[in-house]
Amino acid sequence: MSKATSQGGEISRRQLLGLAGGSAALLTLGLAGVGASRAAANESLTPQAVVLASQASAHGVVADPTLIPPPIHRTTPVHHEVLLQARHLWAEIAPGAKFRFMTFQGQVPGPMIRVRQGDTVHLTFSNTANDYWHSIDLHAVIGPGGGSDATRVTAGQAKSIHFKAMYPGAFIYHCGVPDMDYHISSGMYGMILVEPEAGLPKVDHEFYLGQNEVYTRGVFGQKGPNNFDFKAMNRSRPTYVIFNGAVNALTATRFGAMRARVSQTVRVFMVNGGPNLMSSFHPIGNVWANAWLHGALANAPLHYVQTAPVPPGSAFVGDIVLGxxxxxxxxxxxxxxxxxxxxxxxxxxxxxxxxxxxAG
Ligand SMILES: [Cu+2]
Incomplete structure (x- = not known):
């Protein structure tokens, strides 16, 4: 993992993606220090907007679990500029089965936003030309609706909030409009990770997963367009329960498994959008050697947890030691x-x- 560093007067591409998470079109600039002297190298940096291509691709809305901002090694707070955009797009939820996703930035889960306790964030949320209202409620935000009241936007609008990340933890963000269950089921959720001031224990690989359930009128795998089923949602009877936007997306037989080697340690960041189902998150053939239940990173992790409860509207951080x-x-x-x-x-x-x- 490359370090996000602005030492030497350069901001790496990784850092620009930095906060932004993944390949998504967020931008972030690790610029002005807050309440601390800025590194001399930072003084010469000119704020600039970098708009990156959406990762929406042949894999539809499936977020690459490895495209996340790198661990933070800073010892002082900084300010971040983050752009997020609501986008609708039709994509395959299963081979040949299409569903109209609502997303942050064209991917499910939405891009991971990664900051450090004490950092400040100016987040601008915009809406592409669709007739729906959207907003963003971040559970890391202390304020009305977690920011959703101030960011409610319809076609062509953009609104901003400013907040300070007060507490460490892995927090969900999600659309917060009145029919948010429909929007979250359709893909509008992601994670904001607020690292503790001391950082997290080092691992060899980090992966980012989002679970949600989808309710359609068509049966599982039905070819062609599948419309949303509100009655099924109200009864919590999903057609699909998925990680990263499609059936078995992150497996060898679909878009590829995650990869690591014996004796390495991997960390999984998991956010459960729901909207209704608790996840019982288990790594078959291993255990969570470190388990930060509820994403509560201010606490010592539990050890050797077999199955982690991850309620809707919450998150989980777990390490696996590969033997x-x-x-x-x-x-x-x-x-x-x-x-x-x-x-x-x-x-x-x-x-x-x-x-x-x-064996044997
Ligand atoms: Cu929405």
Whole structure:
């Protein structure tokens, strides 16, 4: 993982993506220090807007779990400029089955916003030309509606909020309009990660997953366009339960598994949009060696947790220590949901360790 650093008078591309998370079209500028002297190198930086292409691609709305901002190594607070845009797009939720997603920035989950406790953020939320109202409620924000009151926008509008990240944790953000259950089910949620001042323990890989359930009038996998089913949502009877915007998206047989090696440690950041279902998040063939339940990073993690409860509107941070080559399947252990799409894979390569595990 590259460091986000502005030492030496340069802001790396990674840092520009930095806060912004992934390849998405957020922009962020790690510029002015807040309440602290700015590094000399930073003084020469000129604020600039960098608009990046959306990652919407052949993979539809599926967010690449590896395209997240890098860990923060700063020891002083900074100010961030973040742009987020509401976008609707039709994409495949299963092969041949199309669904009209509502998204932050064209991806599900929306881009991870990564800051440090004490940082300040100026967030501008805009809406592309569609006839829906959207907004953003960030659970890391102390203020009316988590920011949703001040960011409610319709076609062509943009509004901003300014906030200070007071508490460390992995927090959800989501659309906060009155029919937000419909919007969140359609993909409008993501994570804002507020790192503790001391940072997080180092790991070899970080992955970013978002779970939500989708309610359609068509049956599971039905080809062609699938309209939303409000009655099914009110009864909490989903057609799909998915990670990152499509059935089994992050598996070898779809768009590719996540990858790591024996003896490495991986960290999974998971946000559950819901809108209605609690996730029972389990890594098959391993455990959460460190488990920050509810994303509550100010606390010491629990150790060796098999299945982490992740309620809708919450998040989870968990580490897995890799001991043997295997494919670890990340699932919602409410098992019937695995058949509805709730599975992702981490392929672990490396030498077998017969002392740890062997068949026969
Ligand atoms: Cu919305």
């Amino acid at each position: 043997v080559p295997q494919t670890i399947r990340l699932i919602d252990h409410a098992m019937s949901r695995v058949g509805l799409g709730a599975m992702a894979e981490i392929e672990v390569a490396g030498k077998p360790n017969p002392a740890l595990f062997r």
